[in-house]
Amino acid sequence: MNPIPFMIAAYGVTFVLTGGLLLVSWRQMSAAESVAKSL
Amino acid sequence: MHAFANPTQFLSIARPLTPWLIGLGLALAVGGVLAGLFIAPADDLQGELFRIIYVHVPAAWLGMGAWTGIAISCFAFLVWRHPLAGVAARALAAPGAIFAAMCLITGSIWGRPAWGAWWVWDGRLTSMLVMFFLYLGFIAFAKANEDEAGGAGITRPVAIYGVVGAINLPIVKYSVIWWQSLHQGPSLSLTGGSSIAPEMLWPLLLSSAGFSLLFGGIVLMRMRTMLAKQKAEARMRRMAAQ
Numbered sequence: 001m002n003p004i005p006f007m008i009a010a011y012g013v014t015f016v017l018t019g020g021l022l023l024v025s026w027r028q029m030s031a032a033e034s035v036a037k038s039l
Numbered sequence: 040m041h042a043f044a045n046p047t048q049f050l051s052i053a054r055p056l057t058p059w060l061i062g063l064g065l066a067l068a069v070g071g072v073l074a075g076l077f078i079a080p081a082d083d084l085q086g087e088l089f090r091i092i093y094v095h096v097p098a099a100w101l102g103m104g105a106w107t108g109i110a111i112s113c114f115a116f117l118v119w120r121h122p123l124a125g126v127a128a129r130a131l132a133a134p135g136a137i138f139a140a141m142c143l144i145t146g147s148i149w150g151r152p153a154w155g156a157w158w159v160w161d162g163r164l165t166s167m168l169v170m171f172f173l174y175l176g177f178i179a180f181a182k183a184n185e186d187e188a189g190g191a192g193i194t195r196p197v198a199i200y201g202v203v204g205a206i207n208l209p210i211v212k213y214s215v216i217w218w219q220s221l222h223q224g225p226s227l228s229l230t231g232g233s234s235i236a237p238e239m240l241w242p243l244l245l246s247s248a249g250f251s252l253l254f255g256g257i258v259l260m261r262m263r264t265m266l267a268k269q270k271a272e273a274r275m276r277r278m279a280a281q
Contacts, residue, residue, distance in 0.1 A: 001151075001152040003085075003086060003087045003088035003152060004087070006088065006091070006148050006149065006151065006152050007087065007088065007090060007091060009148050010091045010094060010095070010144075010145040010148045010149065011072070011091075011094060013141065013144050013145060013148070014094040014098070014141055014145060017137055017140070017141050018068075018141070018250070018253065021133075021134060021137050021257055022061070022253065022256075022257060025134075025257045025260040025261055025264070026260055028260075028261075028264045029260040029261070029263050029264045029267070032263075032264045032265075032267035032268050032271070033263065033264075033267045035267070035271050036267040036268070036270045036271040036274075039270075039271055039274040039275065039278075
């Protein structure tokens with residue numbers, strides 16, 4: 001069985017989940033700290 | 040520990056630390072992954088397929104490590120009423136769940152060509168799936184008790200759940216020793232050295248260090264978010280009362 005598609009899938013899932021988590025966490029933090037600062 | 044009990048003091052450390060953790064974590068994770076993909080030699084048995092290890096193992100370690108953090112935080116909440124312990128436990132839960140899911144998904148992708156099956160109900164896989172469900176339970180339980188918890192982040196029943204859930208950690212770790220398993224046995228230990236070839240091992244350690252730092256940065260961002268929301272809510276309550 002050709003391993004390349006499986007490796008692409010595994011690394012793709014890792015990239016999407018880790019990148020998504022980083023992005024969402026950063027955006028939520030920026031929004032919350034911006035609101036807290038403005039009050 | 041009490042130096043971090045004051046949210047203002049904690050934030051004075053967390054704010055400058057966050058970009059360093061994210062930046063260094065990204066550099067090490069990308070470096071480790073690239074080294075694993077292009078420098079480490081192919082495995083004798085699995086060939087190129089084994090390179091999934093460089094994302095699967097860090098995900099597994101962090102999926103378990105996050106619950107260790109939750110259990111310690113919940114213990115600190117129960118015993119010392121540490122004011123930030125509950126916030127830390129809640130901040131760890133969602134990233135821990137995502138990394139546990141990443142471990143399960145990458146493991147399944149690896150298992151199909153290696154074992155001929157996307158999934159088997161062996162000890163390691165089943166106990167890791169239970170760990171993922173424990174995370175979902177913690178997140179839902181903490182959310183349901185949010186109002187009652189207030190600034191503490193969690194309530195006593197949620198904290199007890201967090202501590203008791205740690206029983207699954209040795210089950211996941213020793214499952215490959217206690218039961219017959221398709222999953223590879225332990226090849227790395229803190230005390231007993233490694234059975235992995237050094238040229239395959241160092242990218243794994245680099246990748247693991249990178250993902251761990253990234254994880255730390257994510258948890259700090261989530262703690263900062265919760266503390267900012269608490270501060271905003273307290274101010275709005277004061278404004279409404281005036």
